[in-house]
Amino acid sequence: MRIDLHIHTSPRSACSYIDPHELIQEVQRLKLDGICLTEHQVIWDSDEVNELARESGIKIFRGNEFTTNQGDMLVFGLYKDIKELMMIQELSEEVKTAGGYMIAAHPFRGFKTFGIGQLQMTVEQACRRKALEFVDAIEVGNGKLSPDENDMARKVAQKLGLPGTAGSDAHRVDEVGRWATVFEKEIHTELELVQELHAGRFAAIKGEEYL
Ligand SMILES: [Zn+2]
Numbered sequence: 001m002r003i004d005l006h007i008h009t010s011p012r013s014a015c016s017y018i019d020p021h022e023l024i025q026e027v028q029r030l031k032l033d034g035i036c037l038t039e040h041q042v043i044w045d046s047d048e049v050n051e052l053a054r055e056s057g058i059k060i061f062r063g064n065e066f067t068t069n070q071g072d073m074l075v076f077g078l079y080k081d082i083k084e085l086m087m088i089q090e091l092s093e094e095v096k097t098a099g100g101y102m103i104a105a106h107p108f109r110g111f112k113t114f115g116i117g118q119l120q121m122t123v124e125q126a127c128r129r130k131a132l133e134f135v136d137a138i139e140v141g142n143g144k145l146s147p148d149e150n151d152m153a154r155k156v157a158q159k160l161g162l163p164g165t166a167g168s169d170a171h172r173v174d175e176v177g178r179w180a181t182v183f184e185k186e187i188h189t190e191l192e193l194v195q196e197l198h199a200g201r202f203a204a205i206k207g208e209e210y211l
């Protein structure tokens, strides 16, 4: 089952241009089985998601993307809005208490732009990023990142023995599905999604491999 785990829609994410209804049409066209709506700091209302999913044949799950002092975190299984910037320790505790799952989103975004590339950051050095001590997984495929940036995330995940998820991080409709996560089992509910994440029964897949 193919799920794009990382999508932003308008108006809940102010930076996104994606109308939720257009999103559904695009997901149907791409033949994805499901999507996760991961708005910034705000969770969708379950009734509204059910309304959107109804008769579309697509599974729609809710997540969140929280900004912390150690970068952005994709969170599943924590059903609350947190408006302020969080310390990663605090968020990690909240997620653990809720039995949720936390993924380091685009952990090496801009690592070349900021000149770390010139300093030749090794995989070993990248593994020491503080955020990675707190996460259940690393986003190893993000549709907004360069191949180098995704590659670094994949190598770091391998070295740390952490699972790798993927999602488009779409902010425009044409970006949907550039990356997805393939789950071994059929997932029907948000609880099952969190269970399958914890069980590690998934793999990252690039859009080119299935579109
Ligand atoms: Zn982000």
Ligand SMILES: [Zn+2]
Pocket: 006, 008, 065, 105, 169
């Ligand atoms: Zn995002």
